[in-house]
Amino acid sequence: MTRSGRWGTVLGLTLTTAACGSGETPGASEHVTPIVRVPAPENEFTPVELEATVDRLITEINASSSRTMQMAVLLRNATGFWAPVVTAANRAMGELDATGSVVGPVAPSEDGTESEDLQNLQIQQAVADGAEGIGLAPISDVQTAAVDEAVASGVPVVTLDADVPASKRSIYVGTLDRSAGATAANTLLTMLPRSRGTVIIHGSVNTAGSSGLERTQGAQDVFEAAGYEVLVRQSTWAAQGEIEDVAWMKTQVETADPPVVGLIGLFNISYRCAMAAEAAGKPELPVVTFDFDPKTVDYLREGRIKATHIQRQYYQGYLVPYILYAIKTIGLDATRKILAPQLVDESRVDTGLDVVPGDKIDAYNDFLGSIDANQ
Template structure:
């Protein structure tokens, strides 16, 4: 081999080695790029597959870009009872995202909510001033609208959850849609009723001043009326005489119902009173369908007196909020909404849905909640 050829071969080999090293370095750099990795969700028949798929799709789209540090805050009405699974979900999501932020709320719920409302407004203003790029908040009412609007004007996207505030400039609402949830509960009871005619007692809300309760009641009434039944709404009593007064009022309405009551539907956490009312009129065999997961409701389900209940997905509600906020900051609001489309009810509302739990699967559902750290 001539000296010139040897030199050419040497140069060629060196070029290949250099290219190989550069390619290897590029692969190493790609491997070192941070990616969002979700913790695996334990297998269960109660896993909301459609929500899981939506989160996975959002993560995949975010991971197409280089991850950016982000500061956010999630504000709850309180940190106990109903909101505990929400706090668990939000904290877990923020940990997976690696964002800087906190899940905040009072540990005790005061009878006077004005102090908590003022605290929320102050926390939103402070978070915005300190560089937060996203805020999740469970607002009380219009008193929180100005603080949300001020954050929005500063370029901070706000996601409401649990309670919507459509009059504000929030970007998206995440939570159960009450009219849709009422319709779902009505359909669950329909499968257990004899053919119409018949009256269905609804333990609901008749006043439009409480919008969420009214919407849920209207949804159930519509489904039952369309099926040929006569809906009869008994106003739920959250205060006052407690179980005894509420059950006595339901009994008086059921005794006077024409046509006779053929089923009872409870739409709030006091649904166990529906089973008590059935016993009070001497008809414990009446099919009863409930809402939420109060311990008394669970007891009646174990006895076979409540046939099913409907449970809000608080854990997923909390879990989705940080992911949506991060998505908006990373890929933009419109791109995020496009990925959320399967559960978007309209331009701005994401419907989290409800879990329908049959009476004979109470323990299985409890096991599911335990597995995700969202025991109620």
């Protein structure tokens, strides 16, 4: 068996199919050629620190006793925001010659079974099928027990995008929500008038969704420390969510005292802030957002959104298989040492944010295209 870092050789890997079809027994020790990867092309948006981390992992893995490994990466979805995660996880598994699958999406079944329950079953099935490591984008803290059961069976779990911090998962890889909210708030802060006013946050006050709440609180802390009033709109993903969100924010723009001086959205639907400002007849209000939804991109091109913040989900998907493989081959402690530049504590890897101003849209699209990470 040979390893290949050529991206073209792994692009054919698809959901729920093996990343390596050798037919050999998963987990069996064998001689394999060293991992050779093609690094991401250099670009102003290339996260050089994350690229260096992958290279360090490869160096240590290549110095160890190589082995095959079966793993599963379980995602909440496979399209839109998640498409780059699928591409990256399959690419990394191909470079590692790992067997296993990238599975998504998780959706309620016709019999009413909840998504959380279905994901718990996926975790259990992955263990039963012989996975030696699981990458998990958890739906909620409901996954804690299932994660602990997998770990108790000897299967390390690495979470991405969202976390189950009370579980025994080994490492979390992704955005640190409170600091991400603060970063976005500081982007908007530079655009606000010195005279104080009100800032609308399209975020979350839902204590059941801790990551969204933390992101919102991180942004709110920045604005309040700078002397601004803050109004928070609970983002709504329901069928009428866009209408309800825009109507609420429009009313605040029209009536708030002190007047609204800017809006910030913290999720992939945050382009609704620009829609609300337009509906209120105040399209000139500065708006910053999160993620790279096509509607967000359109508003960026029009100058209606000033900047957006991308969560580097491609690198989350790319790092997870390498971390799982490293844990299995060189151990968790050694893996943590390699990850140290991005670790904010013993178990959380901060993949950071890309801050993309409106005049950098084409450059950022070129970067995404260079790593096949377009949404």
